[in-house]
Amino acid sequence: MCSRIQRRIRSWVSVRWATRCILLIRSRVRINGQNDRLKPTRRGREAKQVSGERPISRLEALRFARRVVAQQAAAALAQLDGWIAAEERREAEQRQGEAMRPSPPDWLIQYGLNRGNVDAVHIGDCWAAAKSGRCRAATREQALDALRRQVPPCVHCRPDSALGVLD
Known part of the structure; x- marks a missing residue:
């Protein structure tokens, strides 16, 4: 007690x-x-x-x-x-x-505000593409095709050099 x-x-x-x-x-x-x-x-x-x-x-x-x-x-x-x-x-x-989590895509295509026109091609880990928020994943062939159609490559990540397409 x-x-x-x-x-x-x-x-x-x-x-x-x-x-x-x-x-x-x-x-x-x-x-x-x-x-x-x-x-x-x-x-x-x-x-x-x-x-x-x-x-x-x-x-x-x-x-x-x-x-x-x-x-x-x-x-x-x-x-x-x-x-x-x-x-x-x-x-x-x-x-x-x-x-x-799925692996990040190797290539990205940045679309315009109306989602119809293509603005740029990026490498999958480009900081500018992540910042824009208007990118979709793309295959190597789609990225090459976009560059051949005169879509400008990103000036920061240079996907044209990585894809082997030089002007």
């Missing part, structure tokens, strides 16, 4: 504060010759007699502090294990998403 002081201390979060409180309580509680505990009061007023409770020895206080530390350590480890499991799930989902 726990005393009132021990129940209060269990509700505290910090182990350091629990240990300090136990030691503070031990120093503030005066014990008379009959081993009765005197209830500590606030602001240095006279202590009141509390009958029926035995005093906490230093060894009991240390064992209690050890139990508090063990409970908090177990709770902290459980919380860390939960965080680790969540991070492992997130990384596994990310790896799975990257594995399922």
Whole structure:
């Protein structure tokens, strides 16, 4: 059976504060010759007699502090294990998403605003094509055909050089 002081201390979060409180309580509680505990009061007023409770020895206080530390350590480890499991799930989902992502196309054709006329030919990883947002994937033959029809190549990625078509 726990005393009132021990129940209060269990509700505290910090182990350091629990240990300090136990030691503070031990120093503030005066014990008379009959081993009765005197209830500590606030602001240095006279202590009141509390009958029926035995005093906490230093060894009991240390064992209690050890139990508090063990409970908090177990709770902290459980919380860390939960965080680790969540991070492992997130990384596994990310790896799975990257594995399922289709490979980028080798060639891109950039269309105009009306989607009818062709504006440029790009290599698949061109930054200008990604920035425009009006590109569609194309095969090598489609890219060559577009260059033969006088569609201008991108000046940044130079697909005409990569395709071997030089003017």
